[in-house]
Amino acid sequence: MAAPGKIKKTFTDPIGKNNPVFVQILGICSTLAVTNKLENTVIMSLGVIFTTTLSGVTISALRKFIPARVRMMAETLIIASFVIIVDITLRAYMPEVWKQLGPYVGLIITNCIIMGRAEAFALNNPAGLSLIDGLSSGIGYSYVLIVIAFFRELLGTGELWGITILGEWWTNWAIMVMPPGAFFMLAIFVWIVKGVVMKEEEAAK
């Protein structure tokens, strides 16, 4: 059993100072693509959390058996299987959302966060710790996306979760729902977090 300190650090690192999106700048493709509607973003996030967690556990559990030279193939196969499970489940039980997310569910396979965590963490750590790492990496990815989606949907369409919030007087910012809007929002997010929050923490040390 790992020390409690390590467990806590494993959990908080990907959420805070080692966040996959705004520190490591991974998973940007889907960050840009699915964040123009809150609903899609939340479903996508759940899919990613599911995949990072389960693929982390599985790869970690198999780490003693996976031959080093085919490890990438094995990882990809495991990750792809979990992603296809997400895809099939959405297709069967949430066909509307599945239609809207389109190819992006399948593209979770190529999300660098999952492969990155598998390579960097799951291969060298026990299954329990990898589960925590996968879960928190997924959460670290998700909350950034959800914050971005919140502002993009609100400013871009005046709605949240498809419900009108801002009313008639609001002029929709078309750029917010286009990919460039995601670049701006992500940049602003990174700027605020790194320029303000993280600097203050450093100064406090």
Add this chain to the structure above:
Amino acid sequence: MKQESVFSTRVYPVLFMVILTVVFISVVSGIYLTTKERVLLNESLFQKKAVLYAAGIDFPENQPQEVQSIYEDRVTEVDSEGGQPAYFKIQLPSGTTGYAVYVRGAGLWGEIVSIFGFQPDLKTFTGVEFVEQNETPGLGARITEQWYKEQFRGKSGPFELVEEGASEESNELDAITGATRTSEAVLKIANKAAETARDKVEKGGK
């Protein structure tokens, strides 16, 4: 240094991958097979809703059985070659016989597949539903929103595009601000819809 055996460098990795693949593919296939029926049901329900919507027939959104029975009452599928009917013969709310056809065309990023519903004259739209599209989310993809689809009812081509929210005449279609290319693509599709319908219905009528 330990000498690596042929087994550990050649045989084992291959064996490992084969076993891993078989195990995971079995699990995925199992899940696929157990949900297959549901997926097919979803798809057929989706098509039925699309036809009813295009024909301007009201149906309860979340009651599949109700949709099914309304569909069976009102719609006849004609020439179901390979699953997809050539056209649909529909008893419209007005009591007359209308038609609906699949119309396909190029969108901005991919194919747009739509179902157009027609009055008995095969010229005037009863409505439209877009069943497949890959337009830009939030811009071109707004063709699937109510306000956009509703504007087609009672209109007949050839059409002209006007600014978003400005269409008044029966040959004018609202464009979508910020999605000019998608608007043009839909215009093209709408313009060829009547011809497609005439072709199919007359061919099927022989």
